[in-house]
Amino acid sequence: MKICIFGAGAIGGYMGVKLAQAGAEVSLVARGPHLKAMKEHGLRLIEEDGEVTVPVTAAEDPAELGPQDYVIVTLKAHSVPPVVPKMAPLIGEHTTIVSGVNGVPWWYFHKIGGPLEGTRLASVDPGDAQWNGFGPDRVLGCVVYPAAEVTEPGVIKHIEGNRFSLGEPDGSKSERAVALSQALSAAGLKAPVRPRLRDEIWVKLWGNLSFNPISALTHATLDVLCTDPGTRAVARGMMLEAQEIAEKLGVKFPIDVEKRIDGGAAVGAHRTSMWQDLDMGRPMEIDALVGSVQELGRLTETPTPTIDTVLALVTLRARMAGLYHG
Numbered sequence: 001m002k003i004c005i006f007g008a009g010a011i012g013g014y015m016g017v018k019l020a021q022a023g024a025e026v027s028l029v030a031r032g033p034h035l036k037a038m039k040e041h042g043l044r045l046i047e048e049d050g051e052v053t054v055p056v057t058a059a060e061d062p063a064e065l066g067p068q069d070y071v072i073v074t075l076k077a078h079s080v081p082p083v084v085p086k087m088a089p090l091i092g093e094h095t096t097i098v099s100g101v102n103g104v105p106w107w108y109f110h111k112i113g114g115p116l117e118g119t120r121l122a123s124v125d126p127g128d129a130q131w132n133g134f135g136p137d138r139v140l141g142c143v144v145y146p147a148a149e150v151t152e153p154g155v156i157k158h159i160e161g162n163r164f165s166l167g168e169p170d171g172s173k174s175e176r177a178v179a180l181s182q183a184l185s186a187a188g189l190k191a192p193v194r195p196r197l198r199d200e201i202w203v204k205l206w207g208n209l210s211f212n213p214i215s216a217l218t219h220a221t222l223d224v225l226c227t228d229p230g231t232r233a234v235a236r237g238m239m240l241e242a243q244e245i246a247e248k249l250g251v252k253f254p255i256d257v258e259k260r261i262d263g264g265a266a267v268g269a270h271r272t273s274m275w276q277d278l279d280m281g282r283p284m285e286i287d288a289l290v291g292s293v294q295e296l297g298r299l300t301e302t303p304t305p306t307i308d309t310v311l312a313l314v315t316l317r318a319r320m321a322g323l324y325h326g
């Protein structure tokens with residue numbers, strides 16, 4: 001089974017080391033000093049109980065790697081549409097694309113059934129680049145739970161978690177989902193195949209939608225913003241609006257908003273990825289994490305006053321930092 005990880009930064013690098021260590025036929029697409037370091041010295045993974053360095057097959061040009069059974073996309077959401085044409089050499093007749101990106105996935109309305117079947121989302125797939133470029137039938141969904149960071153070129157620090165939930169857009173337990181789940185499990189990762197992946201997408205998204213922009217705006221860590229009465233109320237407001245949208249789309253939430261916010265507080269003094277991106281002058285995943293929910297609000301005719309307010313503030317914050325051009 002040939003697996004290529006496209007965008008082998010924090011999450012893709014973590015997955016890549018685990019798969020390589022387990023002897024899987026895995027290759028990584030990366031760029032810049034990080035690619036140079038991993039080609040010259042291998043890819044180093046630092047975990048709580050020790051560290052390991054593994055030699056990896058890595059390239060910037062996918063043409064060097066050829067058609068794959070699975071392409072696992074672990075780019076930031078806004079980086080995917082522009083590179084779709086570049087991925088063409090990786091894609092053969094039976095290639096599965098695994099979307100390991102936070103936020104509302106571009107394939108959300110594929111095989112969902114009902115009146116919104118086949119709806120495209122401009123916030124996450126402008127110009128239908130992925131829908132038309134990959135074709136939604138190739139897609140296997142994935143919710144990424146681990147936290148990791150690239151601490152220096154060629155070095156990944158794992159922070160917590162090892163679950164990558166997988167799910168078919170139609171909820172079936174397909175052969176391709178089971179085969180990938182087995183490969184990831186053999187590499188020591190948790191990879192359950194879920195019949196209702198969209199429910200998990202929303203529980204994860206609840207946090208990213210609210211905690212990430214609030215932290216970027218306030219520079220408060222999760223423990224603080226989830227317990228301060230004012231910002232907790234803003235997060236709650238955003239989440240309740242998202243819940244109304246999601247439930248109109250058939251989602252069932254297994255927990256309530258208060259429990260989800262308490263879970264965020266329990267993570268501790270964590271700087272969200274959106275705040276880290278702002279600090280480091282990197283584009284922020286505003287469209288995928290917040291704009292997409294506003295777009296779904298419009299589609300389902302659900303008012304989103306709190307989401308609209310926070311989206312306006314964080315978008316202007318990003319624009320003033322020269323990090324948002326939408």
Ligand SMILES: NC(=O)C1=CN([C@@H]2O[C@H](COP(=O)(O)OP(=O)(O)OC[C@H]3O[C@@H](n4cnc5c(N)ncnc54)[C@H](OP(=O)(O)O)[C@@H]3O)[C@@H](O)[C@H]2O)C=CC1
Pocket residue numbers: 006007008009010011012029030031032034060074075076077079083100101102144145146147148149150273285
């Ligand atoms: N990190 C985390 O803890 C978590 C992340 N996620 C989600 O996972 C996804 C990936 O995040 P993360 O791993 O943190 O992101 P990273 O930025 O660490 O990884 C993406 C990598 O792709 C590289 N890249 C970008 N464009 C190209 C290109 N055209 N060709 C080759 N390489 C390219 C980037 O290089 P460069 O640096 O040069 O841009 C970077 O190394 C995001 O959607 C994120 O929200 C989900 C849960 C937790």
Ligand SMILES: CC(C)(CO)C(=O)C(=O)O
Pocket residue numbers: 207208209211212222267270271272273274
């Ligand atoms: C903060 C957290 C854990 C949830 O919002 C996250 O996923 C991020 O930093 O992007």
